[in-house]
Amino acid sequence: MPGLPIKPAVLTEIQRQFNHELSAAHAYTALAQWCAAQNLKGFARFFHKQAGEEREHAQKFMDHLLDRGASPELLAIPAPRTRFKNVLEVAQHAREMEQVNTAGIHQAYEAALAEKDYPAQVALQWFISEQVEEEAWCDELVGRVEAANCAGGASSLDRHLEKILDAKAHGGE
Ligand code: FEO
Numbered sequence: 001m002p003g004l005p006i007k008p009a010v011l012t013e014i015q016r017q018f019n020h021e022l023s024a025a026h027a028y029t030a031l032a033q034w035c036a037a038q039n040l041k042g043f044a045r046f047f048h049k050q051a052g053e054e055r056e057h058a059q060k061f062m063d064h065l066l067d068r069g070a071s072p073e074l075l076a077i078p079a080p081r082t083r084f085k086n087v088l089e090v091a092q093h094a095r096e097m098e099q100v101n102t103a104g105i106h107q108a109y110e111a112a113l114a115e116k117d118y119p120a121q122v123a124l125q126w127f128i129s130e131q132v133e134e135e136a137w138c139d140e141l142v143g144r145v146e147a148a149n150c151a152g153g154a155s156s157l158d159r160h161l162e163k164i165l166d167a168k169a170h171g172g173e
Contacts, residue, residue: 003069007115011070013108018061019075020104025054027097030080031090042158049170064123087154091145095138102131137169
């Protein structure tokens with residue numbers, strides 16, 4: 001078997017998180033679709049980019065498992081939430097998803113610590129830092145949507161959203 005073998009408890013956690021990242025990509029695509037339907041094209045583009053990032057995160061986990069001689073298993077992805085009353089609910093949902101994601105990363109890291117799996121710890125540390133950024137842009141998004149709660153506020157924010165949040169969410173790309 002190639003690679004540094006991975007203990008079953010760590011494999012279970014990384015496997016779970018790998019699938020969670022794929023479901024996050026699906027969920028962000030749903031947010032983008034909702035925003036596009038409301039003619040909030042800036043929000044839609046931003047969430048599409050976020051979906052792409054989640055697929056990259058899944059790829060990182062997949063690569064780690066393959067490098068360790070394990071076979072990533074793709075599971076069924078649950079249907080994402082698609083109904084929202086307004087864009088504030090969309091922003092709040094994004095923040096809740098990232099909070100759940102942070103908890104999942106930390107749970108995987110705890111397994112890697114308990115099993116003394118040093119390569120998995122290093123791989124997961126990247127995700128721990130990434131979640132600091134993810135939660136920061138979500139907090140900012142919710143705050144800005146709350147502040148834009150006036151006539152024309154949401155469409156004005158829509159025009160500038162990518163510029164405001166891209167540096168935080170996508171490293172300024
Ligand atoms: Fe894969 Fe939004 O963190």
